Amino acid sequence: ILNVEQSPQSLHVQEGDSTNFTCSFPSSNFYALHWYRWETAKSPEALFVMTLNGDEKKKGRISATLNTKEGYSYLYIKGSQPEDSATYLCAPLSGNTPLVFGKGTRLSVIA
Amino acid sequence: DSGVTQTPKHLITATGQRVTLRCSPRSGDLSVYWYQQSLDQGLQFLIQYYNGEERAKGNILERFSAQQFPDLHSELNLSSLELGDSALYFCASSVAGRQETQYFGPGTRLLVL
Numbered sequence: 001i002l003n004v005e006q007s008p009q010s011l012h013v014q015e016g017d018s019t020n021f022t023c024s025f026p027s028s029n030f031y032a033l034h035w036y037r038w039e040t041a042k043s044p045e046a047l048f049v050m051t052l053n054g055d056e057k058k059k060g061r062i063s064a065t066l067n068t069k070e071g072y073s074y075l076y077i078k079g080s081q082p083e084d085s086a087t088y089l090c091a092p093l094s095g096n097t098p099l100v101f102g103k104g105t106r107l108s109v110i111a
Numbered sequence: 112d113s114g115v116t117q118t119p120k121h122l123i124t125a126t127g128q129r130v131t132l133r134c135s136p137r138s139g140d141l142s143v144y145w146y147q148q149s150l151d152q153g154l155q156f157l158i159q160y161y162n163g164e165e166r167a168k169g170n171i172l173e174r175f176s177a178q179q180f181p182d183l184h185s186e187l188n189l190s191s192l193e194l195g196d197s198a199l200y201f202c203a204s205s206v207a208g209r210q211e212t213q214y215f216g217p218g219t220r221l222l223v224l
Contacts (some may be wrong), residue, residue, distance in 0.1 A: 043217050081189040102153065
């Protein structure tokens with residue numbers, strides 16, 4: 001089973017701050033990495049699927065980068081808003097394994 | 112709204128009982144995935160079906176089974192329920208493979224008393 005680490009576990013930022021968090025995963029047999037956003041009382045919502053080393057994806061104020069050689073991905077949020085408050089999950093795919101979700105980074109944006 | 116539907120939304124039952132959770136994937140999606148989220152645990156992958164066939168298996172207990180029908184809806188059967196089976200069960204679907212975006216349903220919250 002893949003070992004997926006997300007840090008920090010939780011984060012409190014002020015509205016307008018930019019923030020970033022990390023997903024670490026084994027780099028061998030890398031296939032793809034998913035990022036999801038999970039708001040309380042809702043279901044996980046896909047943000048990005050990343051496959052290539054050096055990939056950068058952007059959706060509004062949220063962007064992500066991928067380094068498959070060293071086994072990490074960063075998620076950045078620029079100018080955080082209260083509606084960005086959620087748990088951000090990463091899920092790498094490796095070889096023939098199914099998606100393994102990290103425990104997530106819980107972001108709280110204070111107005 | 113992801114287009115994935117799950118029924119029922121909530122289920123309360125007793126230990127030893129058996130329940131069936133149902134999932135209808137998005138139109139056109141061939142893959143269905145089941146996940147369990149217990150208290151203090153992340154999303155645990157249970158099983159994947161693709162076009163009616165089991166494709167991948169995760170941490171699914173022997174007391175649990177699933178199937179995908181010709182119309183592509185899927186059912187997750189949980190039997191001999193224990194208190195520890197209380198959890199939120201999500202279904203997700205994707206067009207085909209595990210490398211693609213998965214769209215999650217609203218979940219079924221199961222409480223075993």
